[in-house]
Amino acid sequence: MYIVPEKEIAGLMTREAAFDAVEKVFAAMASGDAYNFPVVREAIGHEDALYGFKGGFDRAGLTLGLKAGGYWPNNLEKRGLINHQSTVFLFDPDTGKAKAMVGGNLLTALRTAAASSVSIKHLARKDAKVIGMIGAGHQAKFQLRAALEQRQFEKVIGWNLHPDMLPNLQEVADEAGLPFEAVELDGMREADVIISITSSFDAILNTAQVSPGTHIACMGTDTKGKQEVDPQLLVAADVFTDEVAQSISIGETQHAVAQGLIQEADVAQIGAVINGTNPGRTSGDQITLFDGTGVGLQDLAVAASVVDLAVEQGIAIEVDF
Ligand code: NAD
Numbered sequence: 001m002y003i004v005p006e007k008e009i010a011g012l013m014t015r016e017a018a019f020d021a022v023e024k025v026f027a028a029m030a031s032g033d034a035y036n037f038p039v040v041r042e043a044i045g046h047e048d049a050l051y052g053f054k055g056g057f058d059r060a061g062l063t064l065g066l067k068a069g070g071y072w073p074n075n076l077e078k079r080g081l082i083n084h085q086s087t088v089f090l091f092d093p094d095t096g097k098a099k100a101m102v103g104g105n106l107l108t109a110l111r112t113a114a115a116s117s118v119s120i121k122h123l124a125r126k127d128a129k130v131i132g133m134i135g136a137g138h139q140a141k142f143q144l145r146a147a148l149e150q151r152q153f154e155k156v157i158g159w160n161l162h163p164d165m166l167p168n169l170q171e172v173a174d175e176a177g178l179p180f181e182a183v184e185l186d187g188m189r190e191a192d193v194i195i196s197i198t199s200s201f202d203a204i205l206n207t208a209q210v211s212p213g214t215h216i217a218c219m220g221t222d223t224k225g226k227q228e229v230d231p232q233l234l235v236a237a238d239v240f241t242d243e244v245a246q247s248i249s250i251g252e253t254q255h256a257v258a259q260g261l262i263q264e265a266d267v268a269q270i271g272a273v274i275n276g277t278n279p280g281r282t283s284g285d286q287i288t289l290f291d292g293t294g295v296g297l298q299d300l301a302v303a304a305s306v307v308d309l310a311v312e313q314g315i316a317i318e319v320d321f
Contacts, residue, residue: 002307002316006103012309013110013302015117015146021301022114023121023274025058026242029297030271034058036243036295041070048073054296057093065090067104067299084108088303098321102303109139111298113146115242116195116217119290120150122273123240123281124193124215132183132191133158134205134228135198135220136165143195143219144172156180157191161198185209196220196228203255206230212285218252219292229289231256237289240270240280242298251293267291 004012028034034056041052055066069086076083086104091097120128128151133144136158144156156173158180160166166182173180181187188194188209196205197219207230210216216237218228234256241247244267248257256262270290272278281288310316 001321002100004102004310009106018110018114021305025301026271027274028060030269033060056297064093100307109142111302113142115292117146123288128192129154132194134196136160203230217290221252237287241291246293252291
Protein backbone atom coordinates (compact mmCIF):
# COMPACT_ATOMS: atom_id res chain seq x y z
CA MET A 1 0.00 0.00 0.00
CA TYR A 2 0.98 3.62 -0.43
CA ILE A 3 1.33 6.24 2.28
CA VAL A 4 1.08 9.92 1.41
CA PRO A 5 1.90 11.96 4.54
CA GLU A 6 0.11 15.20 5.36
CA LYS A 7 3.30 17.22 4.86
CA GLU A 8 3.46 16.20 1.18
CA ILE A 9 -0.09 17.17 0.23
CA ALA A 10 0.55 20.90 -0.25
CA GLY A 11 3.28 20.20 -2.79
CA LEU A 12 1.21 17.64 -4.68
CA MET A 13 -2.43 18.66 -4.81
CA THR A 14 -3.62 21.54 -6.93
CA ARG A 15 -6.93 23.38 -6.84
CA GLU A 16 -7.53 22.22 -10.43
CA ALA A 17 -7.05 18.54 -9.52
CA ALA A 18 -9.36 18.92 -6.51
CA PHE A 19 -11.97 20.65 -8.67
CA ASP A 20 -11.88 17.90 -11.33
CA ALA A 21 -12.07 15.11 -8.74
CA VAL A 22 -15.04 16.68 -6.94
CA GLU A 23 -16.92 17.60 -10.13
CA LYS A 24 -16.56 14.01 -11.40
CA VAL A 25 -17.70 12.39 -8.18
CA PHE A 26 -20.73 14.71 -7.85
CA ALA A 27 -21.69 13.65 -11.37
CA ALA A 28 -21.20 9.96 -10.47
CA MET A 29 -23.39 10.40 -7.37
CA ALA A 30 -26.22 11.84 -9.47
CA SER A 31 -26.03 9.09 -12.07
CA GLY A 32 -26.14 6.41 -9.36
CA ASP A 33 -22.56 5.23 -9.91
CA ALA A 34 -21.34 6.42 -6.50
CA TYR A 35 -22.90 6.47 -3.08
CA ASN A 36 -21.98 7.56 0.43
CA PHE A 37 -22.26 5.28 3.44
CA PRO A 38 -24.08 6.44 6.58
CA VAL A 39 -21.91 8.87 8.55
CA VAL A 40 -20.69 7.91 12.02
CA ARG A 41 -19.89 10.79 14.38
CA GLU A 42 -19.32 10.28 18.09
CA ALA A 43 -18.38 12.38 21.09
CA ILE A 44 -15.82 9.91 22.45
CA GLY A 45 -15.70 11.27 26.01
CA HIS A 46 -11.97 11.96 25.83
CA GLU A 47 -10.33 15.35 25.21
CA ASP A 48 -13.82 16.67 24.27
CA ALA A 49 -13.16 15.11 20.87
CA LEU A 50 -15.69 14.46 18.11
CA TYR A 51 -14.59 11.50 16.01
CA GLY A 52 -16.19 9.74 13.07
CA PHE A 53 -16.09 8.13 9.65
CA LYS A 54 -17.34 9.24 6.27
CA GLY A 55 -17.09 6.55 3.60
CA GLY A 56 -18.42 5.55 0.23
CA PHE A 57 -17.88 3.73 -3.03
CA ASP A 58 -17.51 5.23 -6.47
CA ARG A 59 -18.13 2.45 -8.98
CA ALA A 60 -17.24 4.74 -11.87
CA GLY A 61 -13.89 5.86 -10.44
CA LEU A 62 -13.34 2.55 -8.56
CA THR A 63 -12.68 4.41 -5.33
CA LEU A 64 -13.59 2.68 -2.08
CA GLY A 65 -12.68 3.89 1.37
CA LEU A 66 -13.32 6.23 4.25
CA LYS A 67 -12.11 9.34 5.98
CA ALA A 68 -11.61 8.92 9.71
CA GLY A 69 -11.12 11.86 11.97
CA GLY A 70 -12.81 14.77 13.61
CA TYR A 71 -12.25 17.65 15.97
CA TRP A 72 -9.96 17.80 19.02
CA PRO A 73 -10.61 21.23 20.54
CA ASN A 74 -7.55 21.18 22.85
CA ASN A 75 -4.95 20.28 20.23
CA LEU A 76 -3.68 23.74 19.42
CA GLU A 77 -3.37 25.00 22.98
CA LYS A 78 -2.01 21.80 24.53
CA ARG A 79 0.07 20.33 21.72
CA GLY A 80 0.53 22.91 18.97
CA LEU A 81 -1.44 20.69 16.57
CA ILE A 82 -4.41 21.80 14.48
CA ASN A 83 -7.77 20.94 15.99
CA HIS A 84 -9.25 19.25 12.90
CA GLN A 85 -7.46 15.95 12.25
CA SER A 86 -8.32 13.42 9.59
CA THR A 87 -6.82 10.58 7.55
CA VAL A 88 -8.20 8.96 4.39
CA PHE A 89 -7.94 5.20 3.83
CA LEU A 90 -8.47 3.75 0.35
CA PHE A 91 -9.11 0.08 -0.43
CA ASP A 92 -8.88 -1.96 -3.62
CA PRO A 93 -12.54 -2.55 -4.56
CA ASP A 94 -11.60 -5.80 -6.34
CA THR A 95 -9.93 -7.44 -3.34
CA GLY A 96 -10.61 -5.36 -0.21
CA LYS A 97 -6.89 -4.95 0.37
CA ALA A 98 -5.73 -1.63 1.84
CA LYS A 99 -4.45 0.53 -1.00
CA ALA A 100 -3.46 3.87 0.51
CA MET A 101 -3.33 5.97 3.66
CA VAL A 102 -3.40 9.71 2.99
CA GLY A 103 -3.20 12.79 5.23
CA GLY A 104 -6.67 14.34 5.13
CA ASN A 105 -6.33 17.76 6.75
CA LEU A 106 -5.40 19.97 3.81
CA LEU A 107 -7.42 17.75 1.46
CA THR A 108 -10.56 18.53 3.49
CA ALA A 109 -10.13 22.26 2.91
CA LEU A 110 -9.37 21.74 -0.78
CA ARG A 111 -12.32 19.44 -1.42
CA THR A 112 -14.69 21.78 0.45
CA ALA A 113 -13.49 24.75 -1.59
CA ALA A 114 -13.78 22.66 -4.75
CA ALA A 115 -17.45 21.93 -3.95
CA SER A 116 -18.54 25.58 -3.81
CA SER A 117 -16.36 26.25 -6.81
CA VAL A 118 -18.12 23.50 -8.81
CA SER A 119 -21.45 25.08 -7.81
CA ILE A 120 -20.28 28.49 -9.01
CA LYS A 121 -19.14 27.05 -12.33
CA HIS A 122 -22.50 25.41 -12.96
CA LEU A 123 -24.96 27.81 -11.29
CA ALA A 124 -23.60 31.36 -11.06
CA ARG A 125 -24.35 33.91 -13.78
CA LYS A 126 -21.58 34.05 -16.37
CA ASP A 127 -21.30 37.82 -15.87
CA ALA A 128 -20.81 37.64 -12.07
CA LYS A 129 -18.47 40.46 -10.99
CA VAL A 130 -18.73 40.82 -7.21
CA ILE A 131 -18.14 37.99 -4.76
CA GLY A 132 -19.34 38.28 -1.17
CA MET A 133 -17.86 36.27 1.69
CA ILE A 134 -19.66 35.58 4.96
CA GLY A 135 -17.03 34.09 7.24
CA ALA A 136 -13.31 34.76 7.39
CA GLY A 137 -11.80 31.75 9.15
CA HIS A 138 -9.51 28.95 8.00
CA GLN A 139 -11.84 27.56 5.31
CA ALA A 140 -12.87 30.98 4.01
CA LYS A 141 -9.44 31.60 2.47
CA PHE A 142 -9.56 28.30 0.57
CA GLN A 143 -13.13 29.00 -0.52
CA LEU A 144 -12.31 32.45 -1.86
CA ARG A 145 -9.13 31.37 -3.70
CA ALA A 146 -11.00 28.57 -5.50
CA ALA A 147 -14.09 30.70 -6.27
CA LEU A 148 -12.06 33.51 -7.83
CA GLU A 149 -10.96 31.07 -10.56
CA GLN A 150 -14.53 30.48 -11.74
CA ARG A 151 -15.58 33.92 -13.02
CA GLN A 152 -13.97 37.23 -13.98
CA PHE A 153 -14.58 38.74 -10.53
CA GLU A 154 -13.70 42.41 -10.12
CA LYS A 155 -14.30 42.90 -6.40
CA VAL A 156 -14.45 40.99 -3.11
CA ILE A 157 -16.74 42.09 -0.28
CA GLY A 158 -16.90 40.44 3.12
CA TRP A 159 -18.72 40.31 6.44
CA ASN A 160 -17.66 38.43 9.54
CA LEU A 161 -19.04 38.24 13.06
CA HIS A 162 -15.49 38.76 14.28
CA PRO A 163 -14.16 41.69 12.20
CA ASP A 164 -10.60 41.07 13.40
CA MET A 165 -10.56 38.03 11.05
CA LEU A 166 -11.42 40.05 7.91
CA PRO A 167 -7.73 40.55 6.98
CA ASN A 168 -7.81 36.85 5.97
CA LEU A 169 -10.14 37.80 3.11
CA GLN A 170 -8.14 40.95 2.32
CA GLU A 171 -5.03 38.75 1.98
CA VAL A 172 -6.63 36.51 -0.66
CA ALA A 173 -8.11 39.50 -2.54
CA ASP A 174 -4.63 41.11 -2.54
CA GLU A 175 -3.09 37.92 -3.94
CA ALA A 176 -5.60 38.06 -6.80
CA GLY A 177 -5.07 41.82 -7.31
CA LEU A 178 -8.71 42.59 -6.47
CA PRO A 179 -10.13 45.32 -4.23
CA PHE A 180 -11.61 44.16 -0.92
CA GLU A 181 -14.31 45.95 1.04
CA ALA A 182 -15.73 45.03 4.46
CA VAL A 183 -19.52 45.49 4.39
CA GLU A 184 -22.58 45.21 6.61
CA LEU A 185 -24.91 42.33 5.72
CA ASP A 186 -27.14 44.74 3.74
CA GLY A 187 -24.10 45.39 1.57
CA MET A 188 -24.29 41.79 0.31
CA ARG A 189 -26.93 43.04 -2.19
CA GLU A 190 -23.99 44.10 -4.35
CA ALA A 191 -22.75 40.49 -4.62
CA ASP A 192 -23.44 38.24 -7.63
CA VAL A 193 -22.03 35.24 -5.76
CA ILE A 194 -22.09 34.77 -1.98
CA ILE A 195 -20.24 32.07 -0.03
CA SER A 196 -21.08 31.50 3.63
CA ILE A 197 -18.54 29.49 5.61
CA THR A 198 -19.04 30.02 9.33
CA SER A 199 -19.71 27.98 12.48
CA SER A 200 -23.01 29.77 13.05
CA PHE A 201 -26.05 28.19 14.73
CA ASP A 202 -28.38 31.06 13.71
CA ALA A 203 -29.41 32.57 10.40
CA ILE A 204 -27.04 35.35 9.34
CA LEU A 205 -28.24 36.34 5.86
CA ASN A 206 -31.86 37.14 5.02
CA THR A 207 -33.73 37.26 1.72
CA ALA A 208 -33.83 41.07 1.53
CA GLN A 209 -30.03 41.10 1.61
CA VAL A 210 -29.75 39.02 -1.58
CA SER A 211 -30.27 40.48 -5.06
CA PRO A 212 -32.09 38.62 -7.84
CA GLY A 213 -29.70 36.55 -9.94
CA THR A 214 -27.32 35.79 -7.08
CA HIS A 215 -25.76 32.39 -6.53
CA ILE A 216 -25.22 31.48 -2.86
CA ALA A 217 -23.03 28.63 -1.66
CA CYS A 218 -23.81 27.75 1.97
CA MET A 219 -20.78 25.78 3.10
CA GLY A 220 -20.64 26.09 6.89
CA THR A 221 -23.69 24.06 7.91
CA ASP A 222 -22.56 20.45 8.24
CA THR A 223 -24.19 19.45 11.55
CA LYS A 224 -27.68 19.32 13.02
CA GLY A 225 -28.56 22.72 14.47
CA LYS A 226 -26.08 24.80 12.48
CA GLN A 227 -27.54 27.51 10.26
CA GLU A 228 -26.30 30.38 8.05
CA VAL A 229 -29.30 31.74 6.15
CA ASP A 230 -32.97 32.55 6.76
CA PRO A 231 -35.10 29.53 5.75
CA GLN A 232 -37.20 31.90 3.59
CA LEU A 233 -34.16 32.26 1.34
CA LEU A 234 -34.51 28.57 0.48
CA VAL A 235 -38.09 29.29 -0.57
CA ALA A 236 -36.97 32.15 -2.79
CA ALA A 237 -34.09 30.16 -4.31
CA ASP A 238 -33.69 27.11 -6.51
CA VAL A 239 -31.88 24.76 -4.14
CA PHE A 240 -29.09 22.34 -5.03
CA THR A 241 -26.87 20.18 -2.87
CA ASP A 242 -24.16 17.53 -2.90
CA GLU A 243 -26.39 14.83 -1.36
CA VAL A 244 -30.08 15.34 -0.65
CA ALA A 245 -30.34 13.01 2.39
CA GLN A 246 -27.43 14.77 4.08
CA SER A 247 -28.69 18.22 3.10
CA ILE A 248 -32.09 17.78 4.73
CA SER A 249 -30.68 16.17 7.89
CA ILE A 250 -27.48 18.13 8.67
CA GLY A 251 -27.20 20.74 5.91
CA GLU A 252 -28.64 24.20 5.41
CA THR A 253 -31.98 22.89 4.12
CA GLN A 254 -32.69 21.09 7.45
CA HIS A 255 -34.46 24.17 8.86
CA ALA A 256 -36.67 24.99 5.86
CA VAL A 257 -37.64 21.32 5.52
CA ALA A 258 -38.37 20.95 9.26
CA GLN A 259 -40.55 24.07 9.12
CA GLY A 260 -42.44 22.70 6.11
CA LEU A 261 -41.33 25.63 3.94
CA ILE A 262 -39.78 23.36 1.31
CA GLN A 263 -39.93 19.62 0.66
CA GLU A 264 -37.15 17.11 0.04
CA ALA A 265 -38.28 17.02 -3.60
CA ASP A 266 -37.42 20.73 -3.92
CA VAL A 267 -33.72 19.98 -3.35
CA ALA A 268 -31.77 18.88 -6.44
CA GLN A 269 -28.38 17.24 -6.75
CA ILE A 270 -25.66 19.44 -8.22
CA GLY A 271 -24.47 16.31 -10.06
CA ALA A 272 -27.66 16.34 -12.12
CA VAL A 273 -26.76 19.83 -13.35
CA ILE A 274 -23.23 18.64 -14.17
CA ASN A 275 -24.71 15.64 -16.05
CA GLY A 276 -27.20 17.87 -17.88
CA THR A 277 -30.31 16.14 -16.51
CA ASN A 278 -31.24 19.25 -14.48
CA PRO A 279 -31.15 22.61 -16.29
CA GLY A 280 -29.75 24.44 -13.23
CA ARG A 281 -29.94 28.22 -13.76
CA THR A 282 -32.45 29.09 -16.45
CA SER A 283 -32.65 32.87 -16.03
CA GLY A 284 -30.57 35.84 -14.99
CA ASP A 285 -33.01 36.72 -12.19
CA GLN A 286 -33.14 33.37 -10.47
CA ILE A 287 -31.49 32.97 -7.05
CA THR A 288 -29.62 29.67 -6.88
CA LEU A 289 -28.44 28.18 -3.58
CA PHE A 290 -25.97 25.34 -3.18
CA ASP A 291 -25.99 23.56 0.18
CA GLY A 292 -22.52 22.02 0.48
CA THR A 293 -22.70 19.56 3.34
CA GLY A 294 -19.44 17.70 2.64
CA VAL A 295 -19.64 14.03 1.69
CA GLY A 296 -17.16 11.20 2.15
CA LEU A 297 -16.91 10.61 -1.61
CA GLN A 298 -15.37 14.07 -1.99
CA ASP A 299 -12.61 13.05 0.41
CA LEU A 300 -12.02 9.78 -1.38
CA ALA A 301 -11.95 11.47 -4.78
CA VAL A 302 -9.27 14.01 -3.82
CA ALA A 303 -7.29 11.38 -1.92
CA ALA A 304 -7.28 9.05 -4.95
CA SER A 305 -6.15 11.93 -7.11
CA VAL A 306 -3.30 12.84 -4.72
CA VAL A 307 -2.14 9.19 -4.54
CA ASP A 308 -1.87 9.13 -8.35
CA LEU A 309 0.18 12.34 -8.26
CA ALA A 310 2.39 11.04 -5.44
CA VAL A 311 3.10 7.77 -7.28
CA GLU A 312 3.79 9.65 -10.53
CA GLN A 313 6.25 11.96 -8.78
CA GLY A 314 7.91 9.20 -6.73
CA ILE A 315 6.79 10.74 -3.44
CA ALA A 316 4.40 8.01 -2.26
CA ILE A 317 5.90 5.72 0.39
CA GLU A 318 5.27 2.10 -0.58
CA VAL A 319 4.95 -0.48 2.20
CA ASP A 320 4.34 -4.20 2.00
CA PHE A 321 1.15 -4.50 4.04
P1 NAD B 1 -12.81 28.72 11.79
O1 NAD B 1 -12.93 28.45 13.24
O2 NAD B 1 -11.47 28.97 11.20
O3 NAD B 1 -13.74 29.98 11.40
C1 NAD B 1 -15.05 30.05 11.89
C2 NAD B 1 -15.80 31.17 11.18
O4 NAD B 1 -17.13 31.23 11.69
C3 NAD B 1 -15.19 32.53 11.43
O5 NAD B 1 -15.45 33.35 10.31
C4 NAD B 1 -15.98 33.02 12.65
O6 NAD B 1 -15.98 34.44 12.76
C5 NAD B 1 -17.35 32.52 12.29
N1 NAD B 1 -18.23 32.31 13.43
C6 NAD B 1 -17.94 31.63 14.59
N2 NAD B 1 -19.03 31.62 15.38
C7 NAD B 1 -20.01 32.29 14.71
C8 NAD B 1 -21.36 32.60 15.00
N3 NAD B 1 -21.92 32.23 16.15
N4 NAD B 1 -22.07 33.31 14.08
C9 NAD B 1 -21.51 33.69 12.90
N5 NAD B 1 -20.23 33.42 12.58
C10 NAD B 1 -19.51 32.72 13.47
O7 NAD B 1 -13.55 27.50 11.08
P2 NAD B 1 -13.36 26.97 9.60
O8 NAD B 1 -12.36 25.87 9.61
O9 NAD B 1 -13.20 28.11 8.68
O10 NAD B 1 -14.78 26.27 9.36
C11 NAD B 1 -15.95 27.05 9.17
C12 NAD B 1 -17.17 26.15 9.11
O11 NAD B 1 -17.09 25.30 7.97
C13 NAD B 1 -17.33 25.22 10.30
O12 NAD B 1 -18.67 25.27 10.71
C14 NAD B 1 -16.99 23.85 9.75
O13 NAD B 1 -17.65 22.82 10.43
C15 NAD B 1 -17.51 24.01 8.33
N6 NAD B 1 -16.96 23.05 7.36
C16 NAD B 1 -17.80 22.58 6.41
C17 NAD B 1 -17.34 21.66 5.47
C18 NAD B 1 -18.26 21.16 4.41
O14 NAD B 1 -17.87 20.26 3.66
N7 NAD B 1 -19.42 21.72 4.24
C19 NAD B 1 -16.00 21.24 5.51
C20 NAD B 1 -15.16 21.77 6.47
C21 NAD B 1 -15.65 22.69 7.40
